[in-house]
Amino acid sequence: MQAVPHKSLEKFGLQKTDMFGIVFLLAGFILSVLSLFSGVLSRTENNLRALKIWVVDFDGSMSPYDDIEPIIGPIITDIIMEDFSSARQCPTLIQCTPHSFQNDSMAVRQAVYEEQVYAAVIINANATSSLQAAVTSGSPSYDPLGIAQIVYNSARDENTYYAYIIPTLFQLQTKVITKFGPRWIEMMRSNGSLNDPRIPTQALSPSIGFTEIDLRPFSPAVATPSVSIGLIYLIIIAYFAFPFLMPIHNRLNNKRQGRPVKASHMLLWRLMSNFVAYFILSFFYSLIPLAFGIPFSNPRGSTTEVIMNGNEYGKSSFVVYWMLNWVGMTALGLPSENMAMIIGAPWSALWLTFWVISNVSTGFYPLDLAPGFYKWGYIWPLHRVVEGSRTILFGTHSRIGLDFGVLFGWVGVSILLFPFAAAIADWKAVSKKK
Incomplete structure (x- = not known):
């Protein structure tokens, strides 16, 4: 028995099967092509480890600070790597030696600019010497933000930075400052200098900090x-x-x-x-x-x-x-x-x-x-x-x-x-x- 053409489609020489064929063709197009948009984000959380952040400790690595035993840099590095090295669904933090950059912190900044890495944590060469000097001499000009730098480049991809990199860096700063404080106070107590009235307040709390450097801010x-x-x-x-x-x-x-x-x-x-x-x-x-x-x-x-x-x-x-x-x-x-x-x-x-x-x-x-x-x-x-x-x-x-x-x-x-x-x-x- 032959199919009777639908009256509204007959004048076009079409049958119902023609219409449904086109509809299912469009349905297949939706599944295949529109899935490209969702697919690109389908493994974002699992692939966060592909975002690299370097940790470079220059503390005591160059003159005139190379005759001072580094204390601050190793502590900060240990805290960072202990908390983030095995974390899942998080950017990968990689510890690098200062010799990889010829003991030049600007070379690290250059690498961030050249997009070899998404961000870098740099512990300055004078980290230990500046904090010790503030304790021994009681200098009120001591600035905790001179201990370390956080370098990134948000104009590279503002969405990725604001969603994943900057929150990770903020979390990193918070954990380091929180965990470093008790260790530093214990060190001060052990050498008997905790009650020295000459010590500036900022050398005790927060004692260390991070200067954020966005090489190419996304603006306006x-x-x-x-x-x-x-x-x-x-x-x-x-x-x-x-x-x-x-x-x-x-x-x-x-x-x-x-x-x-x-x-x-x-x-x-x-x-x-x-x-x-x-x-x-x-x-x-x-x-x-x-x-x-x-x-x-x-x-x-x-x-x-x-x-x-x-x-x-x-x-x-x-x-x-x-x-x-x-x-x-x-x-x-x-x-x-x-x-x-x-x-x-x-x-x-x-x-x-x-x-x-x-x-x-x-x-x-x-x-x-x-x-x-x-x-x-x-x-x-x-x-x-x-x-x-x-x-x-x-x-x-x-x-x-x-x-x-x-x-x-x-x-x-x-x-x-x-x-x-x-x-x-x-x-x-x-x-x-x-």
């Missing part, structure tokens, strides 16, 4: 869209440039004076018009952070000192930012145009969904904390745009050559595929007419 807050959610619009604008320009392309493709436009000329025109359109659109996109006060002309500054909005290219930073967005928009837009020609409407909407989700998942979230499956994200366009934007806006460690190189790779491959995609689109148009 209005910069957030430029390195996160706002970049979704870069994809969408690049995608919708194609249907808006198609009527112009079709007009040119019609016969003029009885002679059609050559296919090669038409392909060249479409590519060049895309480059020009993306060039202009990316300029206006880049104007938005400039209009809202994000600096684009600050000097780069030292890589081992705190610099607020140290633009990597000084007064040329806006031009570099514009070029990054232009190449990024082209790398995001040309693949979308190719796919739109190959699969056509309405299936191109599924491509846009996949393109947005795959780029957002790998561009806005730390791949260090993602499952290994997501390693392909390092070559996805938006990841390189985000990384390059952070370098330009905040002066973070530069991989701008790699960023542009990957984006140009996407552009090059898209150009090579463009004639084939156009040929498929023409073949489908002719078949439809027949």
Whole structure:
């Protein structure tokens, strides 16, 4: 017995099975593609050990403090490693020797800036000598914050730092100060100097502290869209440039004076018009952070000192930012145009969904904390745009050559595929007419 077409679908030549087939196809798309977004965060807590924090004790390691037996540094290091070395779902703390950095604490800061590690705890070379001097001489100028440093770089990835690194560092400081106090008081009591009225109060409590050094702070807050959610619009604008320009392309493709436009000329025109359109659109996109006060002309500054909005290219930073967005928009837009020609409407909407989700998942979230499956994200366009934007806006460690190189790779491959995609689109148009 044949199925009777549903009356509301009959005029389209469809049956109920056609509708349900499409619905289940969309359901499968939801399960497979939308899962990419949740999957990138699925093992975050288990992968926190991939975030590395160095602990480097310079106490008594260099002149003129190398003739003093270090006391403070070893105690602090022991407390840290005892409490955090075996902790689960926590960044990994690694004890490093000062010789690994040629006894130079600035080399540790440089390593943090170069993103070899997420943060570092540095016990200063004068930790023991300064505290002992405060006890013996009664100097009121003693500052507990001169004992140690905590160095990090929040502009590298503000979400990871605020969610995992900085809370761990705060917990570390609290435990060290809490546990060091009783030990220090006991040491003072044992040598009979506890009741010496010359000892400044701060040398007894808290006696030690940590100076926090954020080499590249994430600021101002209005910069957030430029390195996160706002970049979704870069994809969408690049995608919708194609249907808006198609009527112009079709007009040119019609016969003029009885002679059609050559296919090669038409392909060249479409590519060049895309480059020009993306060039202009990316300029206006880049104007938005400039209009809202994000600096684009600050000097780069030292890589081992705190610099607020140290633009990597000084007064040329806006031009570099514009070029990054232009190449990024082209790398995001040309693949979308190719796919739109190959699969056509309405299936191109599924491509846009996949393109947005795959780029957002790998561009806005730390791949260090993602499952290994997501390693392909390092070559996805938006990841390189985000990384390059952070370098330009905040002066973070530069991989701008790699960023542009990957984006140009996407552009090059898209150009090579463009004639084939156009040929498929023409073949489908002719078949439809027949």
